[in-house]
Amino acid sequence: MTKRISKFKRFVMMNPIIQFFKFIFLSLKVLLIVAGGHGSTREVHK
Amino acid sequence: MSKIVILGAGISGHVAASHLRRKLDKTHEVVVVSPNSNYQWIPSNIWVGIGRMKSKEILFPLAPLYKKKGIGFKQAKVTSFYPEGDNETEKPFVVAEYVSTEKRGETERITYDYLINATGPKLNFEATEGLNPGTNKAYSVCTYTHADHANEGLRALIAEMKKGNEAKIVIGTGHAKATCQGAAFEYILNVEQELRRQKVRDKAKITWISNEYELGDFGMDGMLLSYGSNIMKSHEMVEMVFEDRGIDWILGAGVNKIEDGLAHYETLNGEHKTIDYDFAMLIPSFSGHGFKAFDKNNNDITDKLFKGFMIVDADYTPKPYEDWTVQDWPETYQNPSYKNIFAPGIAFAPPHSISKPRKSPNGTEIFPSPPRTGMPSGITAKLVADNIIDSIKNKKESLHHKGSMGNMGAACIASAGFGMTKGSGVSITTFPIVPDYKKYPDTMGRKLGKTFGEIGLAGHWLKLMLHYAFIYKAKMKPFWYLIPE
Numbered sequence: 092m093t094k095r096i097s098k099f100k101r102f103v104m105m106n107p108i109i110q111f112f113k114f115i116f117l118s119l120k121v122l123l124i125v126a127g128g129h130g131s132t133r134e135v136h137k
Numbered sequence: 138m139s140k141i142v143i144l145g146a147g148i149s150g151h152v153a154a155s156h157l158r159r160k161l162d163k164t165h166e167v168v169v170v171s172p173n174s175n176y177q178w179i180p181s182n183i184w185v186g187i188g189r190m191k192s193k194e195i196l197f198p199l200a201p202l203y204k205k206k207g208i209g210f211k212q213a214k215v216t217s218f219y220p221e222g223d224n225e226t227e228k229p230f231v232v233a234e235y236v237s238t239e240k241r242g243e244t245e246r247i248t249y250d251y252l253i254n255a256t257g258p259k260l261n262f263e264a265t266e267g268l269n270p271g272t273n274k275a276y277s278v279c280t281y282t283h284a285d286h287a288n289e290g291l292r293a294l295i296a297e298m299k300k301g302n303e304a305k306i307v308i309g310t311g312h313a314k315a316t317c318q319g320a321a322f323e324y325i326l327n328v329e330q331e332l333r334r335q336k337v338r339d340k341a342k343i344t345w346i347s348n349e350y351e352l353g354d355f356g357m358d359g360m361l362l363s364y365g366s367n368i369m370k371s372h373e374m375v376e377m378v379f380e381d382r383g384i385d386w387i388l389g390a391g392v393n394k395i396e397d398g399l400a401h402y403e404t405l406n407g408e409h410k411t412i413d414y415d416f417a418m419l420i421p422s423f424s425g426h427g428f429k430a431f432d433k434n435n436n437d438i439t440d441k442l443f444k445g446f447m448i449v450d451a452d453y454t455p456k457p458y459e460d461w462t463v464q465d466w467p468e469t470y471q472n473p474s475y476k477n478i479f480a481p482g483i484a485f486a487p488p489h490s491i492s493k494p495r496k497s498p499n500g501t502e503i504f505p506s507p508p509r510t511g512m513p514s515g516i517t518a519k520l521v522a523d524n525i526i527d528s529i530k531n532k533k534e535s536l537h538h539k540g541s542m543g544n545m546g547a548a549c550i551a552s553a554g555f556g557m558t559k560g561s562g563v564s565i566t567t568f569p570i571v572p573d574y575k576k577y578p579d580t581m582g583r584k585l586g587k588t589f590g591e592i593g594l595a596g597h598w599l600k601l602m603l604h605y606a607f608i609y610k611a612k613m614k615p616f617w618y619l620i621p622e
């Protein structure tokens with residue numbers, strides 16, 4: 092096992108309060124990417 | 138009145154059926170043909186496979202829901218397609234064989250006006266000698282029954298480790314051209330965390346084995362992503378996670394034979410090697426179902442409909458990897474020969490590989506096939522349903538809804554461990570799924586910002602929330618349609 096994640100980083104990753112805000116941020120970001128739409132590629136490049 | 142027949146009740150078939158039923162009045166018939174009696178939320182099989190969820194939490198029976206919603210349901214598997222009908226039946230039809238206990242073995246010709254082939258992949262275990270879930274100490278988590286077996290195997294192993302025995306665990310892909318590395322990635326991290334929870338982690342050597350050339354390829358040629366204020370490649374991120382968790386890896390490995398506790402594989406440099414294990418979970422290759430198709434004179438026209446998977450509006454012209462473009466990817470999932478047949482989700486034949494094709498000196502192709510995850514499966518199913526609805530309502534073909542995987546984002550919230558306070562997730566989003574190297578030449582074909590990674594507890598909560606949200610949606614509870622695919 093090689094320590095690749097620092098103590099501080101691990102604290103941020105696992106702290107429920109910080110992660111709660113991350114959760115809201117992630118949910119919105121994922122929603123925006125999905126709801127951001129999809130479409131053709133052929134028309135765009137015509 | 139139109140009759141829409143949907144083959145398969147997985148993510149894409151069920152999404153298509155539920156939108157069609159909601160938006161079309163009851164003069165139109167919506168019929169689902171699928172061998173499974175249950176709907177299963179496949180992504181949560183990872184947690185079933187480590188015993189942190191019961192399989193009954195990820196499934197529900199389809200027949201009562203379909204009855205309540207006015208969707209016809211035939212628990213049967215389709216075997217052949219007659220898109221022109223034949224001299225007995227004028228309308229196009231499929232032949233299905235019932236698997237339900239009451240009608241087992243009976244066949245029926247099911248006619249249609251529109252056909253949605255959402256049969257996903259065949260889990261092609263036979264393509265790897267000796268790979269058969271639950272035998273040779275090798276398991277799968279591709280279905281809930283497989284995941285239950287995997288959990289039993291893992292429990293037995295943990296019991297042995299608690300007695301002080303050491304164990305070797307191998308998780309990854311079980312074929313040189315397998316896809317769905319994401320599922321194996323989730324499983325290896327969940328197993329690792331479960332071993333820590335059971336306080337036996339020090340007794341296990343865990344190895345990732347995969348047909349990927351680099352870690353984090355995921356069949357998508359890897360990706361460049363933003364991670365906090367950094368920009369990193371997906372292989373760097375996965376390498377960081379694996380090293381941190383003490384997981385070793387073998388790459389460019391085409392597993393070709395499984396014996397009791399022994400996996401044989403060929404490497405990209407042509408060597409034939411083996412790795413022994415006490416527990417393995419290996420994703421099989423995915424293939425088409427081997428359907429046959431016939432014209433009205435009973436001539437075999439399988440080639441018009443299938444190229445392994447179903448042929449759709451993609452550009453299948455063979456060309457070198459360097460020459461393919463994002464425009465080759467389908468947008469409406471309509472079969473070019475029979476315009477009333479569509480294939481969303483995994484059922485359509487991809488035009489080419491996304492990962493760079495690689496061969497060993499012995500000529501064995503060793504690289505991941507292109508994945509199609511849950512989100513694009515749902516999105517493509519909905520757009521197919523919307524085009525059919527428009528065509529029925531406008532009384533002429535309408536293909537306004539388009540969604541190329543080259544212009545569509547996907548979120549892969551990979552579980553990295555279960556638990557409300559100890560869980561973790563590696564959340565990766567990509568836009569677009571198929572890289573567009575012309576549009577995003579400096580960022581490996583993807584839009585940075587929309588392609589990002591995050592690691593932490595929030596990822597686990599998100600994955601759990603998606604589990605409940607998608608099961609709610611699949612059960613068609615009030616306002617289900619507001620939850621996006």
Ligand SMILES: Cc1cc2nc3c(=O)[nH]c(=O)nc-3n(C[C@H](O)[C@H](O)[C@H](O)COP(=O)(O)OP(=O)(O)OC[C@H]3O[C@@H](n4cnc5c(N)ncnc54)[C@H](O)[C@@H]3O)c2cc1C
Pocket residue numbers: 144145146147148149150170171172173179180181182183213214215216255256257258278279280317320426481482483484509510511512514548549550551
């Ligand atoms: C373990 C695992 C974890 C995953 N995790 C994620 C994740 O976290 N996120 C994500 O986005 N994706 C994930 N995926 C991928 C996702 O599950 C698939 O993309 C999705 O299920 C594809 O949907 P589909 O409807 O095309 O195919 P399927 O879900 O496979 O559905 C196919 C349907 O067709 C039916 N069928 C089969 N043969 C016939 C026949 N002859 N006649 C009629 N019907 C037939 C089947 O019974 C089934 O109902 C995961 C996959 C696995 C295996």
